[in-house]
Amino acid sequence: MTDFMNANGGLILAFLGSAISVGFAGWGSVIGVGMTGVAASGVVTEDPSNFGKTLLLQALPGTQGIYGLLIGFIVWLKIGVFGDALVSLTLQQGWVILFACIPMGLVGFTSAIYQGKAAAAGCAIVAKRPEELSKGMVFAAMVETYAVLALLASFLMLWFGVKL
Amino acid sequence: MAIVKMKKAHIIALQSEKQNLIKMLQKFGGLHVINIEEQITEEKYLELTADSDNANVSQLEARLSQVKYSLDFINKYDKAKKSSQKARLHVSDSEYMEYINSNEELDAIFNQCKEIDLKNTELKNRETKLTNLIQLLQPWNSLESNFQDIKTSRNTVAVIGYVSSVYAEDFKRDFLITGELAYYEEVSNDKENTYILLVFHRDLEEQITQIQKQFGWSKSGFTDLIGSARENIVKLDAEAKELQHDKEVLATKAEQLVKHKSQLGIMQDIFTIERDKASIVSNFGKTEKTFVLSGWIPVKYAEKLEEVIKSVTQSYVLDLEDPADGEEPPVMLQNAAIVKPAEFVTEQYSLPHPYGIDPNAIMLPFYVIFFGMMVSDAVYGIVLAVATAIALIVMKPEGGLKKILGLIFMGGLSTLFWGALFGGWAGDLIKIRPLMFNPLDDPMKMLGLCLAMGVVHLFVGIGLQAYKNIRNGNVMDAIYDQGFWFTLIIGIMLLFLPSTAVVGKYMAIIGAAGMVLFAGRSKKNIVMRLLSGVLSLYGLTGFLGDVLSYLRLFALGLATGVIATVVNSMALMLKGSVVGYIFMVIFLIFGHVFNIAINTLGAYVHSSRLQYVEFFGKFYEGEGKAFKPFTVKTKYIKQQ
Structure with missing residues (x-):
C-alpha cells in the first residue's frame, strides 16, 4: 500500500485536485445558471422582448464553471495529460496540486450559487425596468469578484508552487 | 466633458396664442417643461390656477389606442414584417391636417380590424369545440x-x-x-x-x-x-374543414388591411404629437386671458427660444433666471463624439448631479484600457472592432445601442493593442512574439502592471474629488482630505523602494499626522477629533482592497488566454483526415466565438464595475435627473 501510494499517490492527488476544481465550480454554475434561467423564463413570459437581457444575466453565474475548467486544464497541462506520457509526481507535489485547486473549487461552488441568486433577482429588475439591466449585472458581478480572486490564487499556486 | 448649464425660463403669453406657441415650442424641442402647479401655492402666483386640456387629452388617447390596436393587428398579418422597415415618410402640413380629421377613415379601419379579430376568436373557439368532440367520438368509431x-x-x-x-x-x-x-x-x-x-x-x-x-x-x-359515431365524425370533419376555409378567408381579408399600415403609422405619430401637445398644458398656470409656463433651457438655446416665441406673438413676457440655491436643474451632457459612448456607462449608473462632475472624458480611456486588458487577444480585438464597425455602418443605430457599439468598437481596438503586447493571437493559434511580455511567462510583472493601473485609476478618482473641492472654494478640504491622503499613500509606496525609502518614510509620517490632526476637524471635542483622525487611517485597508480589486484584469485576461488554448489544443486533436480538418475548423470557429462572447460580456461587466465601485466611489455624485425636452417624437414620419 505504501509503495503504491509512493508510486502513484502524487498523480492521484493531482487528478483529485483537478476533479474538485472542475467538478465543484461546474456544479455551482449549474445551480446558479439554472436558478437564473427559472427567473428569466418568468420574465420572458410577461414580455418576450426581454429575452436577450435576461440571457446576459443568466450567463453571469456560468463563468465559475469555466474558471474551474481552466484550473483543471492547467493541472492536466502540468502533469502531461495531453503529452505522450504522464509525468511522475512525488506525493508532496500531488498534495500541493490538490490544495492549489481547492480555492477554485470551493469559492467557485459557493460564488456561482450566490451569483445565481443575485442574477435571478436582477431578472426582477429587468421585468420592471428593462433599462436598468446594468445595475442588476453589477450586483451579480460583485459576487464574482471572489471567484476571480480564487482563480488567481489557484493559478498562482499551481504556476509557481509546482515545478515539474 | 461638460454638464450643460441651464436657465429657468418663465413664459407668459395670451391664451388665444397658446396653441400656436405650444406647436412652435414642440418643434423647437429644447425646453424641459416643469409643472407649475407646485409653485402656484406661492404668494407671487396667487392669481394663477392650474391649466389643463384634459378633454382633448382623453379624446386623443382614445384615438391613439385605436391606432395602436389596428397597427398591432395588421402587423400580425404583414408578411414583410419589421425587417423591411421603410424609410420615414414626408408629411406636408395640409396632409397633417387631413390625417387629424380622418376620424371616419380610422374608425372604418379600426372596426374592420376589430370585426376580423372577434370573428377569428369565435372561429377558434368553435374549432376547439369541434376537435374536442371529434376526439371524444373517436373511440366509438366502430360502434354500429x-x-x-x-x-x-x-x-x-x-x-x-x-x-x-x-x-x-x-x-x-x-x-x-x-x-x-x-x-x-x-x-x-x-x-x-x-x-x-x-x-x-x-x-x-x-x-x-x-x-x-x-x-x-x-x-x-x-x-x-x-x-352513428362514424357518421358524426365525417360530418364534424367536414365542418372543421369549412371552419378552416372560413379562417383562410378571414386571413385574406386581414391581409388586405395591410395596405393601411403606413397610413396607420403616420396616424400613430400624429396622434402622439397632438396628445403630447394637449397633455403638456396640464403643466401650465392660467389667468382669465393669459397662461404661464416654466421650464429649463440650456443657456445656449436661450436666444433661440426668444426667437421662437417672437415668431408666434409680440405680446409675451420671457423671463430667464439662473437656478436658485438648492434648485436642481435637469442634466444634459455635452461631449465630443468620441466620448459619447462612455455616457452609456455613466447613464447606466446614474446621471451626474447637476453641480457635480461629468466623468465621461476621464473615464473613457480607463474603461477602454481595462476592457482590452481583460479580453487581451489581438484576433478577438480585430473581430470585435470589425463586427461593431459593420453594425454601426449598416444599422445606423441611435441612442443607447449606438453608444454601446461604439464602446465595444473602442474596446476591440484596445483588445488588439493589448493582445499584441501580450502575444495573444487567438490564444496560441498564431504564434507571434509578444511585444511586451507574456503574462503566463511572467505573472509577477503582470500583477505589478495591474496594481499600477489600479493605483493610477484610484489616484485620478481622488484627484477629481480634490478638484471638486477646490472648484467649490474649499481649498483647505482638498489639502486636508485628499492632499494628506496622497502624501501618505505615495509615502508608503516609496517605502518599498530602497533608494526612496527615507523620503517615503517622512512623507508617510507627514501624511498620517496630517490625517490624524485634520480628518476629524468637524468635531468640536479635541479627543473626539483626534480619535476620528486615527480612525480615518483605517481607510488604508479600504484602499488596499480597492487596489487588489484590479487583479481581476489579470485573472480575466488569463481566462481568455487559457480557454483559447484549450480550444486550440482540443481542435488540433481532430486533425488528420479531410473530415477531421473540416471538424477542426468548425470546432475552432465555434470555440473561439464562444470565448469571445463570454469574455466580452465579462470584460464589459467587470470594466463597468471598476468604474462604478472603485472609481466613482472616490468622487462621483450621481442622481441627476435627465433633461427631457418637450419635443416631437415620431417613428414613421420624417422630421423637418
Missing part, C-alpha cells in the same frame, strides 16, 4: 348503433361508457355474472380506457349500477347527436 337508439326503453337499458383498461376484464366478468339478460360489447380500447356498450334488462339496473360504481364506470353521453 345510432346514438339516438342507445337509451332506456320500457324493458331494456342501453348505455355506453368506459372503465379503466386495468379493470376491464374484472368488470366484464362481474357484469356477465348477472345473467343472460345482460349484453356486453367492447367497442374499442386504448392505453387508458376500454369503451363498452352495455344492454341489459331493466330489472338488473340496480345490481349493475353497483358493479359500475365498483369499477369506476364513466357514462359517455352524446344525447344531442343523431346517427
